[in-house]
Amino acid sequence: MSNALEVTDSTFGDEVLKSDVPVIVDFWAEWCGPCRMVGPVLDEIAAEQNGKVKVVKVDVEANQATAMKYGITSIPAIYMFKDGEVDKQTVGAKPKAALIKEFGLDA
């Protein structure tokens, strides 16, 4: 699992939508095997991006309003938010190199 900040239905607005930097949101759940694998990959990305992007996670079981709002039906779902809007999204566990490329991050 990721060590990223746990965001909830009530903190999603402040932590994600109002963030000054782009936010990668990891929609995950306890029962989802691939979610467990991609969490540490996102932690690595967060560490390497050094504040240029923020990485948070949303437990879809505990925060169903947020998961429903974004129409999440497959996890892990990894979304990038910029200025309060969904900028990019991808579904499924992917290696770091692939995520960095999809999200247009600095390698």
Add this chain to the structure above:
Amino acid sequence: MSNSSLPFGNVFAGGTGLNLSTNTAENSASGNVDQTIHDVIIVGSGPAGYTAAIYTARANLKPIVFASSISPGGDLMTTTEVENFPGFIEGIMGPELMGNLQAQAERFGADIRFEDVASVELDGNIKKVTLDSGDTFQAKSVIISTGSEYRKLGVDGEERLSGHGVSWCATCDGFFFKEKELAVVGGGDSALEEALFLTSFASKVYIVHRRDSFRASDIMAQRAYDNPKIEILWDSEIASINGEDKVKDVTVRNTKNGEESQLTVEGVFVAIGSDPRTDLVKESLELTANGTIKVDGRSSRTSIPGVFAAGDVIDPIYRQAITAAGSGCAAAIDAQHYLESL
């Protein structure tokens, strides 16, 4: 496999994976080259890769296993109960089985690394394996056990609605379809396992199958027939998946008379089989007409000496955890004989 157990509480003990990264890494100059010439490198960590690791480790060949960062343990990591792997009377959860294989390989000294292979150089006596990180490892022999990847339907709407109603992982995504109607596409054991699993969430599960009988085992077919939530649409295929930003319905085409009809479902789970994952080696190794890596008879020997292949990546027919494990064993023994002959 059975529908009796929920995914909650699965033991994801790390396992063996087989997913390779996409070949996207620009990993030329940055990496280090490990100067040690290892005996054997194993790429992939499903039943084939881990069994090859157990055998080569016990033969004191000190295998390095590149298990992938995101899917170590391979396909069994997203299944529920495995009922047909010999030796487990009451069955075993897929992730637990793979965790066991990993631990067994490590017990004998296999060096398992959760990293992704970007490219391989297989010609010559010293094989080179380069990771996404850019680091390169060298070995006298390589065992390729990269498994297979889910086949797509290739219909309109599938890609666009992937993650918005279209799914390949029932254990991951069943939760999102509580009291909803779903379609599962396919007629093999995997499809029926998914369908049965999904009945613990969904109000109704349609199995859309293009033939008039299942390929699945009789025990799985009987469970599907007996389940009141399951309805089977024989001789049927999905022509398109419809909806703007989520699945609204699917167009089902009768494979006998071509008639099309709409089926209202909110989710589509695709389980129509898989294709061998050969991206890494398709330029360097001979493949068969089926797309699997070509091996010599019943052996694991590929078209390049010192390169062996095992598991689903060489198997167009059986594709079971136990056949993959047996195949991994053969590759380990073939590699050992090869190393002795040098």
